[in-house]
Amino acid sequence: MGTSTALKVLCTTLLIEKSPQALPLGVACIASAIKNDPRTKDFYDVELQDFCLEDPKMAGIFAGATDGGKEAAEERAGLYLAGELAKKEPRIVLFSVYVWNHVVLERAARCLKKIKPEIITVAGGPEVTASPSVFEGFDYTIAGAGEEASVLLLQALAGNAGKKELPQIPGLYFLDGKPGVFEFRRTAPCLPDRLYSPYLDGTLDVSRYGGALWELARGCPFKCSYCYESKGEKKVSYFPMERIKKEIELFAEKKVPQVFVLDPTYNASKDRALKMLRLIEEKTPDTFYYFEARAEFIDRELAKAFSRVRCALQIGMQSADPEVLKNVNRTMDRKKFIKNIGYLNDEGVTFGFDLIYGLPGDTLKGFKNSIDFALSLYPNNLELFCLSVLPGTDLYDSAKDFSLVWQHQPPYNVLSTPQFPEGELKKAASLAKAVNLFYTKGRAVSWFNCVVYHLHKKPTAFLGEFEKYLKEEKVSLLPEPSLLEIRKLQKDFVKRQFAKARLEKYTDIVLDMIELYGAMSDADGEGKSSTVKLRYWPEDVLSEYAMDLPFFCANAESHRCTVKVQPSAEGAVFKIL
Known part of the structure; x- marks a missing residue:
């Protein structure tokens, strides 16, 4: 916790989505370093402020933006972010820059300087590390791991050293309108045993990101x-x-x-x-x-x-x-x-x-x-x-x-x-x-190789024909079809493929596989219960013998039934209704 006269520091980034794999870990590590390091903790009040492209305001800005209108949308997004950051009245803003937010964050930094010229802006992250002197929209850039360099920079700024009197901090690029005025080597890797955990100090709240x-x-x-x-x-x-x-x-x-x-x-x-x-x-x-x-x-x-x-x-x-x-x-x-x-x-x-x-x-x-x-x-x-x-x-x-x-x-x-x-x-x-769409989103792993094997097709030949099928049927992939819609597409396409190959006698068991394995993956993946109608007993459909279509159809008895599939602690389970 900083003192009552502590300077406000915002650590910010723009996320693609609000999810565990997209949470702002990099910039949170920088925030943790500044708030915990003895060289800076008493001088700064540190706050993590992340934005997301899925937020209603950001989504509205980019909604319907074509390639031609993308630049204007990025400009509006940058202005919006700058306004939100300025409301916090920070003295310093550190931006974490990646491939997907590079343009918007640089525009946000430029807009922020117009709103409040006294604010100091710093950029780091993979994009900056690659070309630190290219980012002219910031006062400073940091190339390499940022925890130590950020602390050294803020320590110097807290001591009123002034931008032109900063020590030569490894990895720090001082821009001031002239790219590469002072240029030093990339920061040395930060030793993990000297880093602070943004989870343990409360910087990151896991409940926010699922x-x-x-x-x-x-x-x-x-x-x-x-x-x-x-x-x-x-x-x-x-x-x-x-x-x-x-x-x-x-x-x-x-x-x-x-x-x-x-x-x-x-x-x-x-x-x-x-x-x-x-x-x-x-x-x-x-x-x-x-x-x-x-x-x-x-x-x-x-x-x-x-x-x-x-x-x-x-x-x-x-x-x-x-x-x-x-x-x-x-x-x-x-x-x-x-x-x-x-x-x-x-x-x-x-x-x-x-x-x-x-x-x-x-x-x-x-x-x-x-x-x-x-x-x-x-x-x-x-x-x-x-x-x-x-x-x-x-x-x-x-x-x-x-x-x-x-x-x-x-x-x-x-x-x-x-x-x-x-x-x-x-x-x-x-x-x-x-x-x-067909394999990954359609969760086809359990039955896919069985289908292509009996059709005597390579996977890419089969999937290439599915690609043509989507175009012929004018199937829109925006928005992305639901699991039930994908399953319907799978069944229709597979049915046509087996008819074309004159293998109609195997269609019923294959459609049962798609239905039952799909319902079980829904139970395991989403915890979803569902009811499916089958032409064979579910135990038979899930047996290894079902993968040998000629053998199965020659020996298994057809029996129409309704089956409920639901999640359990041990995985998906089913019962015949």
Whole structure:
């Protein structure tokens, strides 16, 4: 708590959505550092003020804004944010800048200076770290981890040093209308054992966001060239176990429903990963955790440990082509990858894959091959992204060597490569939407491979025809269809596919699978009860024999029934009405 004469500091950012994975952790860490560090805590009254694109006012500003009107909407949004910040009468405002809020926050800072010129504005975050001297709308920018540099800057300002007499703080860029007047190296990484927890000091209230974004480590042992970490230190610094235990006890006390673990390679250290999983199992058995993991580090023991907690793993495959991966400093041993993912399937662990289209050296055909390979391993979801050539990454520095053409403003998407021309990238983006709707949003993992196998189609051929079906039926994806609407689309499309292949005799069991597995995923995912009408007994539909359609239809008896599916502590359950 500051003194009665403390200067008001606002730590702010603009979020995409109000959710656990989007909560303002970065800027909250800066706020915690300033309010707890002995060098600043008695001089400043610190407040966290986050905004969100989903807030009614912000949503109204951007509603209906086309590409042509986007700039005007960003200007209005910046003016609105500046007005809201000015109402708090701060002396200093620190902005956390990312790809999605870069333009709006810079405009907000400019507007704020017009409203109250005496306010000092500071910007940090990944976008600023990449190009700190480009952001002319701020008084100062900080490149690198911001906790120590922010404290040093505010300590100097509190001592009335004045902008032109500041000490040479590593990572601090003093702009004052002339980009790069004083330019120093990027800040050194902050040691985790010297950082303060925004959860434990009350800066972040997990109840506001429906969950937590939990930082367990900083740094990454890998150097994937498209990632900001490619220019960071190639080592991992772990947060002290004492702090982690206190945070998890807080999550237990607050009954936090879900936690997104912010650690790019959770299983980089197997011993630590196992220790953490035991702690999670003991302290928060009812909380659902989301981890990012590397497939090459998964073994049977880790898979069993993951299976004992409520969790899902997201695994960055990016491409299934080892030659393409070499271009971005990644590797893949396909046999080992398949074996290790098999451990997760054997233990019933939920997992998904990330894939990127537009990587240097990749093609549309290669991207489709990656999708086919990924879906053959039964992921729960498949997240497909266009390559972003982010400033501050090794890929950005080498992009011209690969003859990449990309957007030089957020979101920095690649526009063409020699092997992946613009037209092919648009086809990849369209296919990605179809995959997302049918497979991921449609929760098709339980029955998808059975369907494509009996249709004798590759997954991408099947999903490409679904893409055409959406266009022919003029299905609008805005707003996104509901789960029930997606299920209806799935059933109609699958029915047509089986009729086209003259496999109508298998249609009833496949439609039953879509209905029953869909209802069970609704019960597990949303806690939703539902009633479905089936043509076969539910036990038969869920049996492994159902996956062999000819055998099932030759031996199972048809029996129309109504089944109620509902959630329970042990997972989805059903009963015949």
